[in-house]
Amino acid sequence: MTSIFNKYDNDKGESGDDLKLTPETFVKLRNTIYRLCGIYYNENKIQLVESRIKKRIELLDFDSFEEYLLLISSINGREELVYLFDAITINETYFFRAEYQFAAVEKIIIPDLIKNNPEKKNIRIWSAATSSGEEAYTLAMLVKNKFNILYPDVNFEIFASDISDKMLKKAKEGIYSEYSVRNLPGELFANYFDKYEDKFKISDDIINMVNFSNFNLYDKHNYDKLENFDIVFCSNVLMYFDLNAKAKVVSNIYNKINDNGFLFIGYAESLHSINKDFTLVHFPKAMAYKK
Ligand SMILES: C[S@@+](CC[C@H](N)C(=O)[O-])C[C@H]1O[C@@H](n2cnc3c(N)ncnc32)[C@H](O)[C@@H]1O
Numbered sequence: 001m002t003s004i005f006n007k008y009d010n011d012k013g014e015s016g017d018d019l020k021l022t023p024e025t026f027v028k029l030r031n032t033i034y035r036l037c038g039i040y041y042n043e044n045k046i047q048l049v050e051s052r053i054k055k056r057i058e059l060l061d062f063d064s065f066e067e068y069l070l071l072i073s074s075i076n077g078r079e080e081l082v083y084l085f086d087a088i089t090i091n092e093t094y095f096f097r098a099e100y101q102f103a104a105v106e107k108i109i110i111p112d113l114i115k116n117n118p119e120k121k122n123i124r125i126w127s128a129a130t131s132s133g134e135e136a137y138t139l140a141m142l143v144k145n146k147f148n149i150l151y152p153d154v155n156f157e158i159f160a161s162d163i164s165d166k167m168l169k170k171a172k173e174g175i176y177s178e179y180s181v182r183n184l185p186g187e188l189f190a191n192y193f194d195k196y197e198d199k200f201k202i203s204d205d206i207i208n209m210v211n212f213s214n215f216n217l218y219d220k221h222n223y224d225k226l227e228n229f230d231i232v233f234c235s236n237v238l239m240y241f242d243l244n245a246k247a248k249v250v251s252n253i254y255n256k257i258n259d260n261g262f263l264f265i266g267y268a269e270s271l272h273s274i275n276k277d278f279t280l281v282h283f284p285k286a287m288a289y290k291k
Pocket residue numbers: 037038039089090091092093094097128129130131132135161162163164167215216217218234235236237240266
């Protein structure tokens with residue numbers, strides 16, 4: 001495809017057929033990505049961005065990064081954003097990744113919530129950057145294996161979202177590698193997984209407990225659709241945002257959490273100098289932010 005930018009030849013490698021992301025175009029692309037989803041790339045991430053987006057440019061048969069930038073910045077580029085988000089996100093996750101946080105939910109938070117609010121018949125949990133679903137299904141297994149038995153008259157709603165459609169598709173399929181299930185307690189693995197070729201498939205009972213949807217945490221308009229949650233996991237995603245984006249996302253999540261509800265973030269993340277509304281609370285080997 002011939003590009004209007006060809007005459008500047010600013011994204012072409014020396015051979016002319018090798019796509020290169022110049023520092024100038026990187027900055028424009030980085031700023032556009034930031035505006036769209038809050039993910040912020042430093043200058044040292046130029047090669048990462050180049051290699052991830054290059055595949056889309058080749059598939060679209062475009063000639064330059066400038067041409068791609070033009071597409072994603074325009075109204076016509078709306079549909080491409082789905083592929084852009086798939087390409088640029090980092091989706092590492094596995095079952096029971098934050099095992100002490102899940103232990104806090106299982107042993108302290110939910111029992112206390114029910115004990116302190118005997119009238120409460122609906123508990124709402126959100127896995128807000130769920131990737132391929134392991135975090136949400138970990139919570140669903142705890143509910144099914146324990147709370148549905150202990151508290152049969154309490155309804156648990158588990159909502160899971162991500163910006164990447166590719167990951168959400170994978171989550172709904174529920175098929176996982178050995179790497180993903182390696183941390184699972186034996187009982188849960190035995191109860192809820194079947195061998196599926198060289199992988200493992202989670203049971204439909206668990207899949208059906210989780211309501212998946214695409215949700216861009218950085219888009220404030222999305223939050224209008226949400227109702228209040230008792231527990232939110234927003235783990236290992238804030239680290240990809242800058243301070244300003246983190247503060248906005250956390251404040252939007254804060255408004256969607258019930259009083260006395262909890263927010264969990266990744267072990268390597270902190271809300272220090274980002275949000276003063278939550279209270280930091282400690283559990284054995286885990287922390288959470290309480291509203
Ligand atoms: C590293 S994974 C974390 C998965 C899981 N929460 C965990 O801790 O194991 C980060 C996820 O955040 C998602 N993500 C990145 N930016 C996002 C945004 N603006 N809105 C929603 N999800 C986003 C990515 O698609 C990715 O699947």
